[in-house]
Amino acid sequence: MILHRRHLLTALPAGLLLTGCDALTRNHTAKAVIGAGEQATYRWQRLVGRDGLAREFAASDISPTFKVNGTHEPTNPEWQQLAAGQFADWRLKVTGLVHRELNLTLPQLRALPQRTQITRHDCVEGWSAIGQWTGPQLAPILKAAGLRDGARYIVFLCADDYGGEASKGGLQSASRYYESVDLVDAFHPQTILAHNLNNQPLSTGNGAPLRLRVERQLGYKQAKYLMQIIVADSLAPFGDGKGGYWPDRGYEWYAGT
Numbered sequence: 001m002i003l004h005r006r007h008l009l010t011a012l013p014a015g016l017l018l019t020g021c022d023a024l025t026r027n028h029t030a031k032a033v034i035g036a037g038e039q040a041t042y043r044w045q046r047l048v049g050r051d052g053l054a055r056e057f058a059a060s061d062i063s064p065t066f067k068v069n070g071t072h073e074p075t076n077p078e079w080q081q082l083a084a085g086q087f088a089d090w091r092l093k094v095t096g097l098v099h100r101e102l103n104l105t106l107p108q109l110r111a112l113p114q115r116t117q118i119t120r121h122d123c124v125e126g127w128s129a130i131g132q133w134t135g136p137q138l139a140p141i142l143k144a145a146g147l148r149d150g151a152r153y154i155v156f157l158c159a160d161d162y163g164g165e166a167s168k169g170g171l172q173s174a175s176r177y178y179e180s181v182d183l184v185d186a187f188h189p190q191t192i193l194a195h196n197l198n199n200q201p202l203s204t205g206n207g208a209p210l211r212l213r214v215e216r217q218l219g220y221k222q223a224k225y226l227m228q229i230i231v232a233d234s235l236a237p238f239g240d241g242k243g244g245y246w247p248d249r250g251y252e253w254y255a256g257t
């Protein structure tokens, strides 16, 4: 935990990591990690170590192709422009019930300690694929942001309008893809923000430049085209309030495999 936090603090320029903080930063950080969100800390201590791991596979099990499903390419101009610039201007925002908002570049995410895992993705439509995913764990990023009291859910806002029409309503409009997890899954060791599939940067179809991998759950939880992470006390403000694009349309929010 501490090792991760140190790495994170080293990897991220102070100005980005500690938005708006001053000389009290050090205290502030320690407090956030150890005690500030009492509830969050309590949850973390209660939950760590209790969760089982999703099965991991061998390199020889990797599927020759990883099918693209749902959105193949976001059509909205913002994402199109970011893609045209090789995502140099893309930022992952971390906001909501945090002590410090983060604004992370891809090089910063790649500079964090990385986890690589070969897992099986199961889509409710009846297909599966085994792929090798690489990226930083979500947990140290959330710890760097510092969860505030009341934090219960981590919400992931995506760049794509599932309908395939250019989105005019922004990240929280009704037809934008989004997903969410509770803190158990958010802090699970296999929950990573993947920028790499099978040793290649994520393709457009598979969710460039960054996607969620939450390996104990079904395919639709694996949000592609990540733009923003919001720490929230309720799912009500997002979409139709059921915690995800497909949950809003009748799928289970907790999609355990």
Ligand SMILES: Nc1nc2c(c(=O)[nH]1)N[C@H]1C(S)=C(S)[C@@H](COP(=O)(O)O)O[C@H]1N2
Pocket (backbone or CB within 6 Å): 066, 067, 068, 069, 070, 071, 122, 123, 124, 158, 159, 160, 162, 177, 178, 205, 206, 207, 219, 220, 221, 222, 223, 224, 225
């Ligand atoms: N942003 C976004 N994330 C998404 C989807 C999508 O359409 N948009 N589809 C979901 C579904 S149903 C599945 S099975 C997987 C598909 O991921 P893949 O295209 O890499 O196979 O992404 C999930 N995450």
Ligand SMILES: [Mo]
Pocket (backbone or CB within 6 Å): 069, 122, 123, 124, 125, 219, 220
């Ligand atoms: Mo799916």
